[in-house]
Amino acid sequence: MSEASQALQKIARGTGIVFAGTVISMFFGFLSRAIIARYFSTGEYGVFNLALTVLSIALVVATLGFQNSLPREIAFYREREPSKVRDLISTALIIVALNSIIWTIILILGAGNVAQVFDEGRLAYALKIVAFALPFSALIGTLVSISRGFGRVREQVYFQNIVYPIAFLVLIALGAFLNFPFTYVFFAYVLAQVITLLALTFDVWRVKLFEFRTSLDLKLGKELIRFSIPLMLTGILSFVMTWADTLMLGYYKSSEVVGLYNAASPIAKLLPIFLNSAAFLYAPIASQLYAQEKLGELKRVYQILTKWVFLLTLPIFSVMFLFPEATIGFFFGAKYTSAAPALRILALGFMFHTFLGLNGWSLIIIGSTKANLVGDLFAAMTNIILNVLLIPLYGMQGAAVATSAAYIVANIFRSFWLYKKTKIHPFSWNYVKPLIISFVVLGLIQSLHLRVSNIWYAIPVLMTFLGIYSFLVLVSKSVDKEDIELFLAAEKRLGIDLGIIKRILKRFA
Known part of the structure; x- marks a missing residue:
């Protein structure tokens, strides 16, 4: 095996685990927010969301x-200079x-000045409480990275995806029950x-992932900050x-339009879920390949992984694009279906972001963090300019076009620089064929x-649609040897014999 x-x-196994953890985290997070929204006023729920937004920034x-640089840097140093990892x-x-x-x-x-910006007096007290979570949250993210x-x-899934959302849900449910x-909510x-931090720290110490020490290497610190600052600005x-x-x-419009748009936007943002899950282990594994100067293997991993992510995302995109009214109605109810055109536009933008693959992470891996920053700067400028031009005329649809255009600009820029520096691109012939087939079949429907x-x-x-699509992908012989090897590995791990499927795959590979 190559x-x-x-x-x-390795990336596929990690993707499955991270995806499961993400779904669990989203479920418990939804329950927590539902309790807060139910037991407190809409204004208080708004204050909660504003406070978390400020805290996130x-x-x-x-x-x-x-959080974005450490996976690359640690993997890189482990390969090149392992003595400096500690x-x-x-x-x-x-x-x-x-910091x-x-x-x-x-x-x-x-806190008071921030509250004045939003013209919300209750936000000041909320920020003074929730600010104490900042060091704990920052250290959790750093340890996971x-x-x-x-x-x-396991650290991401067990602690960020399971321990934290369950702990918060239990505390919120207890507060609602006792009528606090x-x-x-902020306490x-x-x-x-x-x-979460205490549990994570104990587990890292228990499994001896690394040795806790209090050494500060100023040279390493400067190099890390210099490499990371563009990533912070990108964030x-x-x-x-x-x-x-x-x-x-x-x-430009009204709170009602904002509410309608925010029924479409979070649904469209589900599309990169497989891409983001795949990124978790792609960063360290691809960094090791790059440190070993194995660009050929890195290119192959990029192309096959991009194809897998596209094939996994396609069913979700198909539902959003073909049936936006039904999709929004299922999640938010019939009164939000007027946001269907916005969902269709946003789905196109996020699918474009997905089908070009992990170009942003690949630029981080090769050390081109500034290229990511420049690409996102152009994208943000595109977003703001188009919002100003289109929202007064087209409302939600204008906002959706602006957001989709921003993601398209960012991804074209990243992919261009990635190809220019490494000749890496996602378009193997066995990826192009499924792309063409999907465009044709979706267009016909x-x-x-x-x-x-x-x-x-x-x-x-x-x-x-999926049946016809799968048949055409097989007939066009778009199956790679890596696809079959992954299938055989999964079969072995599950302990079952999938002989018929194996014969079909081998026939069309």
Whole structure:
């Protein structure tokens, strides 16, 4: 088995585990928010969301982009200079701890000013409480990023995806049952972060993932910060792209339009779920290949992984694109179906983001963090300019076009620079064929102008589409040897004999 196949199988296993953890986290997070929304007023629920948004921005600054840089840096140093890994980890933890404490103080002192910006007096007290969660949250994220550098997923899944959301849910449910005041929600948030950090720290110490030490290597620290700062700025620009459409819809239109749009937006943002899950182990494994100067293997991993992510995402995209009314109605009810055109536009943008693969992470792996920053800067500018031009004329659809265009610009820029620097691109012939087939079949179904208002009526159409699509992919011989090797590995791991499917795959490979 080739080194690329081995890397792909490790990434595939990690992707499945991270995907399951993400679904669990989303489920418990939804329950927590549902309880808060149910037992407190809409205004208080709004304050809660504003406080977490401000805290999220502070978290990006407090961690200095380390959450994205450490998986690459640790994997890289493990391959090139393993003697420096301990000092790198210790230096990163000390820098994050000190910086997060500084930003906690800044957030507490500036809470009143932030509340004035949003014209919401209750936000000041909320920020003064929730700010104490910042150091704990920053250290949790840093420890998880360190574990990623060692090619591990359990710290992310067990603690960020399971321990934290369950702890917060239990504390929120207890507060609702005992009829505690609204401020309790923020104390519960801080306590859940404390519990998670303590549990994670104990587990890291128990499994001896690395040795805790208090050494600060200033040279390593400067190199890490220099490498990470563009990633921190990229994270801030990502917030701009995430929230610009909502804020500008509120400015130009009404809260009702904002509410309708925010039924479509979170659904469309589900599309990169497999891409993000695959990124978790792609970063350290691809970094090791790059450190070994195995660009051929890295290119093969990139191409096959991109094809897998596209094939997994296609069914979700098909439902959103072909039946946007039924999709929104299923999640939010019939009164939100007027946002269906916006969902279709957003789905196109996020699918474009998905089908080009992990170009952003690949730029991080080869050390081109500034290229990511420039690409996101152009994307954010595109987003804001198009929002200003289109929202007054087209409302939700204009905001959706602006967001989709921003993601398209960012991904074209990243893919261009990745190809220019490494000649890596996602378009193997066995990936291009499924792309063409999907475009043709989706276009034919769309031309029928099917009007489906119930998601259950859409399922037979979707199953027919996937059946035809799968048949055409097989007939076009778009199956790679890595696909068969992964299938055989899964068969062996599950302990079952899938002889008929194996014969079909071998016939069309």
